[in-house]
Amino acid sequence: MAVGVILLGLLYLFAPSLGLDPTSYEYFTSDGISSGLSADQPYFTLNGKNITIYSGAMHYFRVPRAYWKDRLQKLRAAGLNTVETYIAWNLHEPENGVFDFGEGGSEMEDFLHLEELLTTAKEEDLFVILRSGPYICAEYNFGGFPSWLLREERMGFRTTEETYMKYVTRYFNTLLPILAKYQFTKGGPIIAFQVENEYGNQEYQTFLPQKEYLEELHQLFVQNSIVELLVTSDSPLSHQDKGTLPGVFLQTANLGASPEKQFEKLLELQPNRPLMVMEFWIGWFDFWGNDHATRDANTMKGIYERILTYPASVNIYMFHGGTNFGFTNGASLGNTLFDNSGFEPITTSYDYDSPLTESGDYTDKYFNIRELLIQHSPVKTYTPDVPNLNPKIAYPVISIEKEILLSNLIQYDAPYVIESENVVAMEKLDINGNSGQSYGYIVYRKENVDLAANTVLKIGGHICDTAVVSVNGVRVSPSLETKNDLDGFGFWRLADSTLVLTTDEKKGATVDILVENWGRINGGKITQYNQTFKGLWQGDVYLNDNRVSGWKIIPLEFKKSWTNNLEAWSSKTSSLGPALYYASLEISDEPSDTYIDMRSWTKGLVVVNGIPLGKYAKIGPQQALYLPAPFLKKGYNSIIVFEHYKSADQLSFTTGQIWKTA
Ligand SMILES: *[C@@H]1O[C@H](CO)[C@@H](O)[C@H](O)[C@H]1NC(C)=O
Ligand SMILES: *[C@@H]1O[C@H](CO)[C@@H](O)[C@H](O)[C@H]1NC(C)=O
Numbered sequence: 127m128a129v130g131v132i133l134l135g136l137l138y139l140f141a142p143s144l145g146l147d148p149t150s151y152e153y154f155t156s157d158g159i160s161s162g163l164s165a166d167q168p169y170f171t172l173n174g175k176n177i178t179i180y181s182g183a184m185h186y187f188r189v190p191r192a193y194w195k196d197r198l199q200k201l202r203a204a205g206l207n208t209v210e211t212y213i214a215w216n217l218h219e220p221e222n223g224v225f226d227f228g229e230g231g232s233e234m235e236d237f238l239h240l241e242e243l244l245t246t247a248k249e250e251d252l253f254v255i256l257r258s259g260p261y262i263c264a265e266y267n268f269g270g271f272p273s274w275l276l277r278e279e280r281m282g283f284r285t286t287e288e289t290y291m292k293y294v295t296r297y298f299n300t301l302l303p304i305l306a307k308y309q310f311t312k313g314g315p316i317i318a319f320q321v322e323n324e325y326g327n328q329e330y331q332t333f334l335p336q337k338e339y340l341e342e343l344h345q346l347f348v349q350n351s352i353v354e355l356l357v358t359s360d361s362p363l364s365h366q367d368k369g370t371l372p373g374v375f376l377q378t379a380n381l382g383a384s385p386e387k388q389f390e391k392l393l394e395l396q397p398n399r400p401l402m403v404m405e406f407w408i409g410w411f412d413f414w415g416n417d418h419a420t421r422d423a424n425t426m427k428g429i430y431e432r433i434l435t436y437p438a439s440v441n442i443y444m445f446h447g448g449t450n451f452g453f454t455n456g457a458s459l460g461n462t463l464f465d466n467s468g469f470e471p472i473t474t475s476y477d478y479d480s481p482l483t484e485s486g487d488y489t490d491k492y493f494n495i496r497e498l499l500i501q502h503s504p505v506k507t508y509t510p511d512v513p514n515l516n517p518k519i520a521y522p523v524i525s526i527e528k529e530i531l532l533s534n535l536i537q538y539d540a541p542y543v544i545e546s547e548n549v550v551a552m553e554k555l556d557i558n559g560n561s562g563q564s565y566g567y568i569v570y571r572k573e574n575v576d577l578a579a580n581t582v583l584k585i586g587g588h589i590c591d592t593a594v595v596s597v598n599g600v601r602v603s604p605s606l607e608t609k610n611d612l613d614g615f616g617f618w619r620l621a622d623s624t625l626v627l628t629t630d631e632k633k634g635a636t637v638d639i640l641v642e643n644w645g646r647i648n649g650g651k652i653t654q655y656n657q658t659f660k661g662l663w664q665g666d667v668y669l670n671d672n673r674v675s676g677w678k679i680i681p682l683e684f685k686k687s688w689t690n691n692l693e694a695w696s697s698k699t700s701s702l703g704p705a706l707y708y709a710s711l712e713i714s715d716e717p718s719d720t721y722i723d724m725r726s727w728t729k730g731l732v733v734v735n736g737i738p739l740g741k742y743a744k745i746g747p748q749q750a751l752y753l754p755a756p757f758l759k760k761g762y763n764s765i766i767v768f769e770h771y772k773s774a775d776q777l778s779f780t781t782g783q784i785w786k787t788a
Contacts, residue, residue: 147508149251150207162310163317163355165376170400170439172253172310172317178437179317179402180499181208181255182445185264187217187237188476189448192756193486194243196513197446198250200482203510204492205499208317209247210255210404210441212262213240215297216272217454221561225300233685233738234452244308248315251508255441256305257320257359260294260343265411265456265472267565268646268658269323274561276553276659283655284328286339295346302350309354318355319347320404324380326360326369328652335368344374359404362391372396380443382407382421385433401438406430408442408491409479413458413470414644415609418747418785420479423490430495434502442495446486447478449752452738453565453684456648457591464657465664466588469618471644473748474740475783484752484783485719487515516755518781519718524709524765525776528695532640532704533599536569536680538694544679549667551590551659552643555681567682567768568661570639572674577632584624586665591618591644593662594704594770597627598635601702605771606729609745622665639667640704642770644741686736689766703730703769709777710762717758721750721782722765726774733766735759746786753779 148156154173164171171177182201189197201209217234219225226232228239247254261284262270275281278289308314321343328335340358347356358370359378370377377396379388381403389401408426410419433440450456450472460468477484481492500509530539544555549570552563583595593616595603603616603625611617615625627637643660667674695708722732724742732739732751735758739751765777 147506150253150507151248151251153505153507159311159313162353165355165400168398168400176504178504179208179253179255179439179441180206180503181210181439181441182206182481183210183405183441183443184446185211185448186240186243187214187234187454188450189446190754190756191236191239191242193754195246195250196516197482197486198247198252199510199513200486200488201445202250202252203512204445204481204496205503205509206252206442206445207507208253208255208441210257211243212264212266212270213256213258213301214262214264214266214270215260216268216270216564218301219272219297220564221559222272222274223296224559227304241304241308244315252315253310253317254308254315255318255320256316257323258301258305259323260297261323263323263649265476265648266450267454267456267648269456269648271655273553273564273646276656277562281656284322284325284339284652285336286342291342294343298346298350302347302352306351309352311353316354318357319352320357320359321347321375322358322369324360324369325358326365329365329368330651333652337371340371340375344371357402357404361388362395363388366391367395376400376402378402378404380405380407383429385429385436385438389436389438401436403433403438403440405443406433406440408481409444409447411476411478412473412747414473414743415470415612415745416747417787423494426491427494427498431498431502434498442481444476444478444480446482447476447480447484449484449740450474450476451740453643453645455645455741457645459647459650459654464654465621466590466618467621469591469644471591472648474742474751475748477783485516485518485721485754488512517718519720519779520781521711521713521720521779523776523778524711526698526707526709526773528708529698529700530692530694530696530706531599531700532569532596532638533636534694535706536571536638539688539692540680541683541688542681546677546679547675549662549677550679551663552661552681553659554663555679557681563681563683565643566684567640567642569680569682570641570662570667571678571680572637572676573678574634575637575669575674577628577635578670579629579631581627581670582624583627583637584622584668584671585639585662586622586667588618588621588664589616589623589641589662590660590664592616592642592770594640595625595627596638596640596704597632601704601771602627606743606745627669640770684731684733684738684768689733690736698775701773701775703728703771703773705769705773707767707769707773709765711758711765712762713758713760716760717755719755720753721780722753723750723778723780723784725749725784726776727767727769728771730767730769733768735763749784749786750780750782752783
């Protein structure tokens with residue numbers, strides 16, 4: 127370490143003779159630090175020197191921790207001087223009052239070492255912009271809100287409502303002191319914080335963005351010794367300054383096209399202040415059932431150049447999208463208010479058609495950006511060489527060895543069985559320190575029921591979000607083969623949906639309704655947020671119009687400790703889900719990145735060495751799951767597939783994402 131520092135120092139001393147430009151930190155801080163990022167004039171200054179912020183977005187919670195350094199090196203080598211990330215409240219406070227900033231014991235703990243991220247960014251010569259919410263959108267589960275907030279009687283998300291602000295205050299009073307140490311003027315990398323996110327978008331008939339709410343957030347930053355620049359972001363053309371506090375926060379713009387129009391509006395709203403695009407959309411996210419969204423690299427290059435030459439500072443959204451590992455994807459609700467009928471889940475891949483692919487490979491956009499920045503950057507700092515890529519391997523095909531049918535899973539491996547008179551939402555279960563169930567599946571089981579021939583099951587309201595129904599352990603509800611099946615029974619679109627359970631009489635039967643949470647909404651109208659429960663909760667369940675009561679409820683959260691210790695395995699005899707299927711991947715050398723090709727499977731979840739990798743669905747567009755090397759080990763690796771409908775006999779691997787076109 128010390129040797130490295132001395133060597134770096136020597137390199138810098140001799141830099142002119144070696145023809146090396148200074149690093150960003152050398153350029154901006156070699157004479158000591160007296161001031162942070164200033165927006166008090168028509169251009170930004172950092173420590174008194176002019177700066178144009180060339181930033182790229184990368185969300186630490188979408189990239190394995192072992193790869194943060196690699197991705198940040200690639201970001202710096204593109205000529206960027208800043209990395210931007212959101213902070214996900216739902217990960218850092220997974221249970222009410224229980225925080226995790228790495229090693230906190232939560233399921234996602236390895237992603238949560240925020241301080242390591244900040245230290246690594248500085249080591250890689252990058253400044254940092256933090257968008258700390260509390261609401262972040264980000265196409266992330268519940269826009270970053272913890273689902274246990276839904277347990278409160280009254281919850282006025284993104285308003286001054288007391289219960290909401292009580293929890294925001296406790297979270298910020300925990301988070302911000304950690305971040306305060308890493309501010310630029312304290313010798314750290316953080317040059318700016320964004321307050322809230324696209325709050326101006328909340329302007330609609332029944333709701334006006336509350337300035338008082340923004341002021342309360344502002345006070346929390348001040349009280350926690352945050353001294354760096356505070357900004358907000360949305361479209362100034364669409365929402366003027368409704369989502370900001372003029373004079374308190376610097377307003378920035380989010381856009382995918384027409385930068386000049388947005389800049390003119392910004393200058394009108396904030397004369398004599400610098401311009402910044404906080405989100406320059408160079409790609410887009412995907413919904414299950416749609417085509418993969420892409421944006422042309424040359425079009426992007428043209429607009430990026432117009433932003434650079436205006437001139438304005440700009441954050442590329444996303445520079446590296448990454449993956450919605452496990453259960454972390456968000457969803458959209460369309461225009462429907464509360465009933466879930468317009469639900470649209472975001473895919474596991476958050477590739478975003480970014481300059482760096484989901485697995486960190488370069489695309490044309492990467493080289494376009496690098497070329498433009500080398501050409502336009504007014505300050506010449508040292509741009510490292512483009513790093514080598516990590517190898518990708520398509521491991522040999524492996525066979526499914528073992529299975530656990532859902533009925534056996536419930537009988538032998540149920541983590542809890544909760545008796546309940548009525549069906550309830552997963553968030554309302556008194557588990558996880560009374561924080562409820564946030565993620566995964568919930569089984570509603572009715573035992574010992576006499577079913578007459580042609581008994582009709584009716585589920586009141588909408589299913590949140592998918593349901594697979596079995597009678598005596600045999601699935602009787604339809605599969606998800608094409609996206610048109612989403613209009614039928616077992617999915618969220620139908621209200622009061624019905625299914626014939628049996629054509630002949632069955633006495634003393636067991637009916638299982640397996641309900642999947644396919645991701646909570648990440649945006650939309652805030653009046654929708656406090657209604658986004660998962661499971662069956664919108665109405666009662668009926669058999670031939672008789673209300674059913676006396677349920678057993680079994681949450682399936684796929685926590686590591688549970689998945690790694692399942693006991694009911696037996697050799698594979700069927701391919702009819704719902705069932706868990708086990709295969710073992712033997713790796714003799716150091717593991718490499720790979721993708722699991724799920725095209726011959728139907729719909730479900732893959733878990734590797736206890737880590738929920740993500741959801742798959744053959745309706746696409748995504749057909750493969752990125753499996754990063756850090757999730758694998760030398761020797762035997764356990765791969766478990768939870769298939770809802772129909773399994774394959776094998777798992778095969780590939781070296782890149784496969785996009786299906788509709
Ligand atoms: C900083 O930028 C402004 C606007 O382009 C320019 O007028 C000023 O001279 C620059 N200052 C320095 C020290 O380069
Ligand atoms: C849900 O949020 C809306 C809008 O903030 C509010 O009017 C309503 O009272 C909230 N409902 C509950 C149960 O908190």
